[in-house]
Structures are given as C-alpha cells and as structure tokens.
Amino acid sequence: MSEIIETAQRRHTEMKALLDEYVPLVRELKKSNDQIVPSVQIYEVLRRLSDSVKDYRDAMKAAIIEDMRATGTIETEAGPYTVTLRKGATRAVVQDETALRAARPDLFEPQPDKISTRLLGQALRFGGVDGAELVEGEPTIAVKGNVK
Numbered sequence: 833m834s835e836i837i838e839t840a841q842r843r844h845t846e847m848k849a850l851l852d853e854y855v856p857l858v859r860e861l862k863k864s865n866d867q868i869v870p871s872v873q874i875y876e877v878l879r880r881l882s883d884s885v886k887d888y889r890d891a892m893k894a895a896i897i898e899d900m901r902a903t904g905t906i907e908t909e910a911g912p913y914t915v916t917l918r919k920g921a922t923r924a925v926v927q928d929e930t931a932l933r934a935a936r937p938d939l940f941e942p943q944p945d946k947i948s949t950r951l952l953g954q955a956l957r958f959g960g961v962d963g964a965e966l967v968e969g970e971p972t973i974a975v976k977g978n979v980k
Contacts, residue, residue, distance in 0.1 A: 835895040843888035850881045876977075 861870040907916040
C-alpha cells in the first residue's frame with residue numbers, strides 16, 4: 833500500500849473520531865442550560881482537531897513529495913490543481929561559529945541592547961520604573977483537564 837493511502841487512512845480515522853466527539857457536544861450545547869461545560873469541551877475538541885488537521889496536512893505533503901520523487905514526477909495535474917515538485921530553499925547553516933568568525937568577521941553584525949521583559953515585569957511589580965508600566969492584556973481562558 834502506498835504511503836499516501838496509508839497516511840490518508842490513518843489520519844481519516846483520527847479526524848473521524850474527533851468529529852464523532854464534536855457532534856454530540858454541539859447537540860448538548862443547544863439543549864443545555866449551562867452552556868459553559870459543553871462549550872469548553874467543544875473548544876478542546878476543536879483544538880485537538882486543529883492539531884490533527886495540521887499534522888494530516890504535513891504528513892500528506894511529505895507523502896506526496898516522497899511519491900513524486902520515487903516516480904520521477906516533476907509536475908502533474910491534480911483535479912483543479914497543478915502540483916510541482918520544487919527544490920527546497922537554499923539557506924546558510926553555521927557549522928563552526930569560531931572558524932566562521934575567524935574567516936569572515938564582516939559577517940557578524942553588532943546587536944542592539946535587548947530589554948529583558950521578564951526582569952522588567954518583575955521590577956515593575958515591586959515598584960515604579962521610569963519609562964515603563966505594567967499593562968494588562970486581553971482576557972483569555974486556560975483549559976486544563978483530562979483529554980479523552
């Protein structure tokens with residue numbers, strides 16, 4: 833069986849399980865007097881579904897690349913899409929910073945001072961600091977608990 837089919841089958845099963853968990857929660861939300869409980873559960877299922885979709889998409893991309901490499905396909909029509917196998921971006925990777933600095937010191941740029949926001953926040957909690965203030969961010973939620 834090809835990697836593409838195996839990926840699709842494995843990921844479909846994961847996503848279907850999450851959707852099967854989601855649907856009854858929406859029904860419960862519509863009926864419930866206390867909407868917080870099912871809405872938090874929906875929120876968590878959607879988070880897990882979002883992670884699953886991202887992982888699925890990444891796995892599918894890797895399987896498509898592997899299949900195109902194995903078959904020597906550079907470009908093909910895929911329904912309303914055209915897929916083209918391209919080289920990855922070329923980038924510089926430092927292997928020995930000391931040797932690089934000795935060979936090409938001009939490649940190193942001086943860096944401006946960086947404020948430690950962690951230390952600044954601690955200082956502001958214990959008193960005023962000229963030129964800075966503590967501000968409160970937008971409200972958010974923290975959800976903790978057991979994931980099924």
